[in-house]
Amino acid sequence: MTTTRQDAWTHDEDLLLAEVVLRHIREGATQLAAFEEVGRKLSRTAAACGFRWNSHVRKQYKTGIEVAKKQRKELRTLPQQKEEPVEKPINKEDSNVPTGQSKNAIKELISFLQQYEEAPSVQEIQQENQQLKGKISELEEKVATLQQEKETLTNSLTVIEEDYHALIEIMDRARKMVILQEDERNRKVKFQMDKNGNLERVEK
Known part of the structure; x- marks a missing residue:
């Protein structure tokens, strides 16, 4: 029993998915059959392949899808061969309805649709967008x-710094004035010798 993968998709897996889906479109087969084929090759469910195609890969192959549809239309308009007067019996392998795994395909399709139902609606996204705005x-x-x-x-x-610098200048000027006054006062002092031979201070 193979284990179903749930890891991240690689670039090569996306290319394989796109190639198979475009081939089924050209041949007139269903996309569900393409998802089942890719799922078997990559050990993934058809629902996972369908979700990957619709949510990510399909946007990158819009031109390829249009070309595949055009080729399918051209193939349908080709003249039928006259060697087939009687209609061929329907071959199960060529039928768009998958054989042997129809029940599993239906379950996977239901699971695939449920994933879309669980996805946030446009209204919820718009509401969330408004909240973010x-x-x-x-x-x-x-x-x-x-x-x-x-x-x-x-x-x-800036004002405080200017006031601080102004205060420093004022204090500096005041300090210089005190020093000048002390120097001036010291210059007025004079010493002289008294009768006993002692020096005494005399103001000028």
């Missing part, structure tokens, strides 16, 4: 408010 607007308003606050703080810091 609202959050983006709120964040933009917060950013604008923070930018204004930053500019205000920057301006206040």
Whole structure:
């Protein structure tokens, strides 16, 4: 019993899926038969192959699909050979209805459709998109408010720095004035010797 794969799809697997589906379109077979064929080759379910085709691969082969449909139409318009006066019996292998695995195919088709039902609807996606837009607007308003606050703080810091430098200059000038006054006062002091031979301080 083969194990059904559920790992990520590779580029080569996508190419195989596209090749088989386009061949079935050209030959007038169903896509479900193509999904079953790819599933057997890749050990995946037909539902998984169908989901991969519809959700990802088909978008990349729009032109190929149109060409395959055109080729199918041209094949149908070819004149029938006169050597076949009696209709051939339906060959099960050529039938669009899968044989031997019809029950499994139906189950896989149901599972495939259920996956689409579980996917979010367009309305839900639009609603979520609106909510995200609202959050983006709120964040933009917060950013604008923070930018204004930053500019205000920057301006206040500039004013404080200017006041600080002015205060330093005033203190420096005051310190220089005190030193000058002390020097001036020291210059006015004079010493002289008294009668006993001692030095005494005399103000000028």
